[in-house]
Amino acid sequence: MRDATVTPNGDRIRWVEVPGKEPVRLYLHGLGSSSPVYYAAAAAHPLLTGHRSLLLDLLGFGISDRPADFSYTLEAHADAVAAAVRAAGVERAEVIGHSLGGAVAIVLAHRHPGLVAKLVLVDSVIDPVDPSRSAIASQTEEEFLAGGRERVEQSAGPFWWATMRLAGPEALHRTAVHRCRGTVPTLREQLHGLDLPRTFLHPEADGEVDGAARLRESGVLVEAVPDCGHNIMIDNPDGFAKAVATALA
Template sequence: MHSAAVTTEGDQIRWAELPGEDPARVYVHGLGATSPLYFAETAVHPLLAGRRSLLIDLLGHGHSDRPTSFAYTLEDHADALAAALRAAQVAGAEVIAHSMGGAVAVVLAARHPELVSRLVLVDANLDPLTPERGAYGSRDIASYGEEEFLAGGWREVRDRAGADWWATMRLTGLEALHRSAVHLVRGTTPTMRKLLLDLPVPRTFLYPEPDGPFPGTEELEAAGVRVVAVPDCGHCIMLDNPEAFAHATAEALA
């Protein structure tokens, strides 16, 4: 386990690191998750092993610190991640990022282009969403005010999220979870989709085939983004179908 201070108060981002050749690969988890659990099997798969790999936890999540003074905007997450990568002497990384982590990775590539050479986005958030009580995920969390969420709304979210997600969500600071969800739903200006369209690096977007055609595929492909459907999986592609995910990721990075 490695760490780096990423705020003026000294808050630490932590990551599990596998030795190997450069350029490094950086794995970034989604909301309420942790990269070592979600990506360990992928990083050591025969098609992907042998590369220096950082399985990194965003601030407020997993093994990283959970400061209550941090705003947890997508830009804040991206800048904190950039600070950790610079401390790790990473440049030109291949970034594989899931869900909210994909949104953070797009912002990272836009704000700190020297750190990213290639993007593999895994069912990432590209567009603003509407908060909705009882909806699954960030929309549900963002439907609460922060005080309401901290006072007990998080228990309702826990019960709706289910045991699998709660197993890692419980490691996330409550302020971090709520603020990250609020800013993820709100998105960026310009949107994450627009930022992705304008990035100059090779980009691949993986999505679950059972969800049907990914919205906006034609525009993405026209901008050079490869859009790839992965079979037999849901949102957590790397956990639901790890073999197909490893093959799709390896192809994207070839």
């Protein structure tokens, strides 16, 4: 396990690192999850091995520190990841981001263009979301800290619960709120404007991605992965590995 200080207060991001050749691959997890858990099988797949890989936990989640005084905006997450990546001596990483991690990856590429060579978004958030649709963001932070978190955990599936309970409560709530709120310019606008290879993976069963035609017009490769739900890398590791290997070829 490796770590790096990413805030003036000394808060540290941690990651599991797999040695290998360049270019480096950076894996970013979704809300309430953890990269070493969610990506372990996929990163070890024969189609994806051989590269130096950082399975990184965002600040507030998994094995990283959980400061209560961090803003947990998408921009702050991206800047913290950038600090960790630079501390690891990484340049021009191939970034794979799932759900929330994809949103952070877009902002990372937008704000720190020299750090990202290619982008693979895995059923990622790219549009604002109505907070009422989120079990977490629909609560105030006070409600969430006073018992709302426990109600969300009770309704979560066993896999998500196993990693969500590791998240800092402030991190979980504030990140969920900012995930719903999005960014200015929007994540979709930032994605359209990036000048690098970009792929958007989504479950085949969900049908066409909203705005897929415009994404393709801006150079984003939109690919459906069969036999999976939102957690593509867990539900279909072979399909995920094949799609990611193709995107990064």
